[in-house]
Amino acid sequence: MSVITTHREGEVLVVVSDNPPVNALGAAVRDGLVAAMKEAAGDDGVKAVVIRCDGRTFFAGADITEFGNPNPNPNAVDLNTVINTIEASAKPVVAAIHGTALGGGLEVALGCHYRVAVPSAKLGLPEVKLGLIPGAGGTQRLPRVVGVEAALPMVTSGDPIPAKLGATIGLIDEIVGEDSLEADAVAFARSVIGMESHPVSSARADKIAGTDPGAFDAFRQANARRLRGFDAPEAAIKAVEIATSHPFSEGLPMERALFEPLLAGTQSAALRHLFFAERAANKIDDIPKDTPILPIAKVGVIGAGTMGGGITMNFLSAGIPVTMVEREQAPLDRGVATIRKNYENTAAKGRIKPEQVEQAMGLLTPSLNLEDLADCDLVIEAVFELMEIKKDVFGKLDAICKPGAILATNTSYLDVNEIAASTSRPEAVLGLHFFSPANVMRMLEVVRGAKTGASALATSMKLAKTIGKVAVVAGVCHGFIGNRILAARQTQGEAMLMEGILPARVDKVLTDFGFPMGPFQMADLAGLDIGWTKETSDPTRVRDVLVERDRRGQKTGAGFYDYAADRTRTESEEVNALILEFADKAGTRRNDVTDEEILERLLYPMINEAGLILEEGIAQRASDIDVMYVHGYGWPSYTGGPMFWASTTGLGKVVAGLEKHADKWPDLKISTLLKDKAAKGEGFA
Numbered sequence: 001m002s003v004i005t006t007h008r009e010g011e012v013l014v015v016v017s018d019n020p021p022v023n024a025l026g027a028a029v030r031d032g033l034v035a036a037m038k039e040a041a042g043d044d045g046v047k048a049v050v051i052r053c054d055g056r057t058f059f060a061g062a063d064i065t066e067f068g069n070p071n072p073n074p075n076a077v078d079l080n081t082v083i084n085t086i087e088a089s090a091k092p093v094v095a096a097i098h099g100t101a102l103g104g105g106l107e108v109a110l111g112c113h114y115r116v117a118v119p120s121a122k123l124g125l126p127e128v129k130l131g132l133i134p135g136a137g138g139t140q141r142l143p144r145v146v147g148v149e150a151a152l153p154m155v156t157s158g159d160p161i162p163a164k165l166g167a168t169i170g171l172i173d174e175i176v177g178e179d180s181l182e183a184d185a186v187a188f189a190r191s192v193i194g195m196e197s198h199p200v201s202s203a204r205a206d207k208i209a210g211t212d213p214g215a216f217d218a219f220r221q222a223n224a225r226r227l228r229g230f231d232a233p234e235a236a237i238k239a240v241e242i243a244t245s246h247p248f249s250e251g252l253p254m255e256r257a258l259f260e261p262l263l264a265g266t267q268s269a270a271l272r273h274l275f276f277a278e279r280a281a282n283k284i285d286d287i288p289k290d291t292p293i294l295p296i297a298k299v300g301v302i303g304a305g306t307m308g309g310g311i312t313m314n315f316l317s318a319g320i321p322v323t324m325v326e327r328e329q330a331p332l333d334r335g336v337a338t339i340r341k342n343y344e345n346t347a348a349k350g351r352i353k354p355e356q357v358e359q360a361m362g363l364l365t366p367s368l369n370l371e372d373l374a375d376c377d378l379v380i381e382a383v384f385e386l387m388e389i390k391k392d393v394f395g396k397l398d399a400i401c402k403p404g405a406i407l408a409t410n411t412s413y414l415d416v417n418e419i420a421a422s423t424s425r426p427e428a429v430l431g432l433h434f435f436s437p438a439n440v441m442r443m444l445e446v447v448r449g450a451k452t453g454a455s456a457l458a459t460s461m462k463l464a465k466t467i468g469k470v471a472v473v474a475g476v477c478h479g480f481i482g483n484r485i486l487a488a489r490q491t492q493g494e495a496m497l498m499e500g501i502l503p504a505r506v507d508k509v510l511t512d513f514g515f516p517m518g519p520f521q522m523a524d525l526a527g528l529d530i531g532w533t534k535e536t537s538d539p540t541r542v543r544d545v546l547v548e549r550d551r552r553g554q555k556t557g558a559g560f561y562d563y564a565a566d567r568t569r570t571e572s573e574e575v576n577a578l579i580l581e582f583a584d585k586a587g588t589r590r591n592d593v594t595d596e597e598i599l600e601r602l603l604y605p606m607i608n609e610a611g612l613i614l615e616e617g618i619a620q621r622a623s624d625i626d627v628m629y630v631h632g633y634g635w636p637s638y639t640g641g642p643m644f645w646a647s648t649t650g651l652g653k654v655v656a657g658l659e660k661h662a663d664k665w666p667d668l669k670i671s672t673l674l675k676d677k678a679a680k681g682e683g684f685a
């Protein structure tokens, strides 16, 4: 059965693609579309064409699985030929859009003379998210249809826009009925039959005439921070600029000339790796695909602080009612007020409508009573990070909550098996480790206890998608996947202080690598007093001495750095002097440390810890660790995450670096898996 079929609605030929799961524009689709256009051209009874797709969405782009591999169908027509054939049709062609018209999908729609869409449709050019730019005329046709001001953010952010906005900027000619797409598209097609001419995107000049040449540099400056480190967005800006200064016939090959090097580059390979890695992470290899998913109609959250409030917002925003429990009225009221303020701030930025604030708040039930959680399908505790407190809470929940309810801990380090043992339902206990701020960070670490049941796991992975999180399953060890690997980096960072290497220099090496912040900025943000007590404070440890001086981090206006009221950071002379004094006293001060050594000593131990985690089965697969670090810890996505980066760096180089600096980590155990792969010249992919 061809993936492309046609049928007649009177004088209109309807062309239908049925290529699940997302109507990717693979070879069969491309060939089929050209054949359909030939059929339309050759049939005098056909006066117009509608192109639509079956299934969940209009074409969602080129087939990404074809990239980076030898072309399986060298004789198939390329996408540019398909689109140019559509655009050259003497008979008007209408794109009928539902779902997400993305990448090559939107480029096909731009080749059509008209575009209609259902209200729920979205349109975008997400190629930059794959380290690419549109490669089939998108950067040349989109600005000609919507203008540079609307085109630039679409092409450089890769974020889709809703159909309604598409209609506003002229990308969509008509918003049609949500449930009558084909009929309304055929009616639209009939309405344009017989017109003298039809809009040809590549020939239009009205929307780009008079573009301010300075607009491009202005856009670069306004978006420099967001685009830092990525190659594709700059290429996209250049391509749009070309559309305003060159005829389409020259612009199309120039777009291709910008596209090809990106496709061949490491950044695109890295981002395509992450695209599939995110989807693989959602799969748990050893539980049956038909494992029952438990309905989560009501959620309980214990704790209304930063984490509890942020966790609560995830479910409210997904339309799931939450009962949020605190021990005292004042913190409960503060928690509710903070949630409301967060939503109101988001509404003020235009990201949600004011009525959505009330919708979300209407789903929140504050409570001082654990008994109010009795009918919840899932309860998540976000109480103080002390095992005794957690075990006490779970013991009470076990008695209160209905049979089958899932009981989750938000712990970021503690033993989930020990927590589960404090209940009579270990099969329903797991970790749901959110990352702060929990309502923003996409990462969710699902910690699987030894007795956690398949349903609880499968339900959690599905729920993660519902609340817009990327989930990775971790086994139980101290710090699970993310924080255990992070500890390896933080340990080295502190060791460098004793060599007289200052925080600002260490942090800069990591921010130059692409992290949003380095270990000391991160420590100040989280608070230097996590786990610190007066009784156990270590006067030989810089961090503890800072806490003793009440330099607890950003929250006290001083930590490794000094912070102004607006949280602007400056180096602290006091702290730098203290560090040099410590290094001199210990006789460990060095003046020969290079930035390369700093980077190797910060990142290689992370790769090694990841190798140990894979050996121990704490992570299902290496790509899960990439997903975890990109979405949970700010590892620059254009390097693909730690495992992809180590593989492109060369595992042999990593092992050599670990051995070269072995004296800096006395208790280091080099991962056997890492050494074996390095010896074979393999990567982690």
Ligand code: T1G
Residues within 6 Å of the ligand: 021, 022, 024, 057, 060, 061, 062, 063, 064, 065, 079, 100, 102, 103, 104, 105, 107, 126, 127, 130, 132, 133, 134, 135, 136, 138, 276, 279, 280
């Ligand atoms: N190619 C191949 N497979 C794809 C695919 C694609 N473009 N998009 C999705 N899949 C697979 C995905 O791996 C998963 O497989 C299944 O479909 C469901 O996806 C020339 C060069 C469309 C919004 O970047 O954003 O066009 O895991 O789990 O949550 O200029 O998929 O089931 O085996 O994500 O409902 C541009 C990428 C390509 C769109 C649907 N297009 N896809 O989300 O399902 S480059 C994109 C998405 C290009 C042109 C350029 C999302 C989605 P499996 P899913 P979803």
